[in-house]
Amino acid sequence: MDRLHLMGVFVAVGEEQSFAGGARRLGMSPPAVTRAIAALEERLGVRLLDRSTRHVRVTEAGQRYLDDARRIIAEVDEADEAAAGSNAAPRGHLSVTAPVLFGRQYVTPGIVEYLRRYPGMEVNAMFVDRVTNMLEEGIDVAVRIGDLPDSSLRAVTVGQVRRVICAAPSYLAEHGTPSAPEALADHVIVTSSGSSGAPDWRFAQAGRAQSLRLKPRLVVNSNDAAIEAVRRGFGVTRLLSYQAEALLASGELVLLLEEYATPGVPVSIVHRDSRQGSARIRSFVDLMAERLRAVPVLQPL
Structure with a gap:
């Protein structure tokens, strides 16, 4: 079999961690993918994948080969694109x-x-x-x-977003509105372990930075869940401005401590x-x- 073809099959299986997934991605039959991987391992004299009834995992040698194969395939694709011309x-x-x-x-x-x-x-x-x-x-x-x-x-x-502190009107009606960052220590804090950035909440006023470590009562593993909990009136959370935009516009969430907002952070591709x-x-x-x-x-x- 063509060596570049074998590399391509291995990359697909390695990235999908599945023979069936690699076959679907390449439009090949699973037996053909299995034969290609076997042929590649025989050619190299090394096991690239560990197989079980449920999982496929790349071996240590396989990971090194996977990185090299990706680079080689990318360079070949780029050479083809350059030869075909910029209008292709x-x-x-x-x-x-x-x-x-x-x-x-x-x-x-x-x-x-x-x-x-x-x-x-x-x-x-x-x-x-x-x-x-x-x-x-x-x-x-x-x-x-x-x-x-x-x-x-x-x-x-391509742009920037800023970090904002939010709560639902129903929560603020019951617990009051914090007037300074230190007042957040008396409020129910909701955080997401999936959020980007440091665990401390940062604030700024008159050019002076302030960092505050708060003890959350609820920690969830997704921003969606944190937003939903706060939307239902359970506590205060910190979001990125794009995440809160729709709920702020509808009035379901309210911005807090805007005068202590930190500068925006970049959005990049x-x-x-x-x-x-x-x-x-x-x-x-x-x-x-x-x-x-x-x-x-x-x-x-």
């Missing part, structure tokens, strides 16, 4: 990640438009409230909220660098940047 429509597979709520509200519509515009493309979208390792997880494009560390990855800034500039990545980043820059809540006030 992108074709192939793209992996995208973003925070859960942001992905649902803003990235998914962009992906749908992208797929309609480029029928030869396929997209695998992973929406999670954690910072993904793009190289290890095979991700081409990520939407990140917050300051970016120094990296070999390229970033395009991060993607891997490449020598020729992959048409798949470039076209997606351009489309998504245009869409996100048109979202009012992401632009500075």
Whole structure:
């Protein structure tokens, strides 16, 4: 079998952690995928995958090979795109990640438009409230909220959001409205373990920063759940402005301590660098940047 084909099959199975999932992604039969993996392992003389009746896991040697195979396939794709010319429509597979709520509200519509515009493309979208390792997880494009560390990855800034403190009117009617950050110690605090940023709540006034560590009464593992608890009148939470926008507009939530708000944090589209500039990545980043820059809540006030 062709070595590049075998690499492609292994990458699909390794990323999907499933022979059946890899077969669906490639449009191949599961037996053909199994034969391809067996042929690759025989060629290399090393086990790349650990198999059980329920799971497929990449071995240590397999992880190294997976990283190399992704890079090689990407370089081959870029060479094909460069030879075809800049006017050729992108074709192939793209992996995208973003925070859960942001992905649902803003990235998914962009992906749908992208797929309609480029029928030869396929997209695998992973929406999670954690910072993904793009190289290890095979991700081409990520939407990140917050300051970016120094990296070999390229970033395009498309807007900003700010952190806001919110509660429902029914909660405030019963417990009162905090007039200063220190007053939050007397309130029910709801936090999400999936939220980005430090566990301390930061405030600012007259150019002076303040950090406050609060003891939450309710900790949930998703921003959706924290929002729902507070919407029902159970406590105070900290959100990003885009997460609270609709509920603030409807009056279901109220902003608190606005005079202590900290500066906004950037929203960026991060993607891997490449020598020729992959048409798949470039076209997606351009489309998504245009869409996100048109979202009012992401632009500075």
